[in-house]
Amino acid sequence: MRSGLHPYHNAEKPIYHFSFLRDIKVHGIYFSSFVKFLNLYCFIKKEHAHDFYSVIVFARGNGSIVINNDSYVVRPQTICIVGPNQMHSFEGLEDVEGTIFFFCQDFYVEEFSIIRLLNLYSYTSQTGSEICNPCVSLNDLEFNPINTVIDSIKNEYESYTPSNNSEVIIRSQLNILLLKLTGLYEVKSGKSNKNDSILIHSLSHLVDSYFIKEQQLGFYTSAFNISESQLNDICQKHFNCGLKKILQNRLMQEARKLLLSSELSVSEIAYKLNFEDNSYFNKVFKNKTGITPKRFRDIHKKFVPQKS
16 A cells, blocks of 8 residues: 555665655555666665565566575576565666556555465465465466456556546556466476465455454364364465464454455454454554555545545
């Protein structure tokens, strides 16, 4: 989501919020050519992180990109994904051309599963003995379908108006792209597992259906007849976090959505989300976001396009 923050920092490196983007056209997602983006935001070449998701498609040229202190080779038809809070720099990419786009978690999860998102972006980091590569080079057969979807997103983004359903269409196209990328990353990493894929698909539907009513892990372990440790091992492998965090994350996403898209009071939202009382909802929301629900609404709602 956007706010007035611009940018905030950790001890040494900048961490950018979505609001640093000055030429954004569609709330929650940004699309640009890579060359144009670096020319407009030349300071972004240096090491930095941000609190949203990135997909970078390199069509031409050669270079290297550094992510979390590891360097990855970039060549024509390379796809690179970067998750939130991952330090990276573009200083080795002076001679490449392609497309870059960013999107907020809330933009995607408005209609699609957070588990799909976490599953894909688990390929950007190392977990245990698994070494994951955020950059994959594709042959023509692999790259052309990806590029077709990218072109569709570009066309819809550039023709956006608040009244032409472009946001919904772009979100659907983004979902198609992420599904295609997930399949490619599974194959390239050798981590594809049919049984895990079936469980992830089922877990996705279960979480989206019951995350408000059922925040306890026992409900989900019973549904799959596995132990809590087994379920958490699968979640750590595919999402880089436990199921409890996924459930809390999804609940807070729904809270942010209701704060921005409805006229419900904070107390009514707390009740709708099955919190025992308004004060506990305020406490949990502030713990997860750093501000109260009311303050969040005051800061962010002005950035949300109003429906006519």
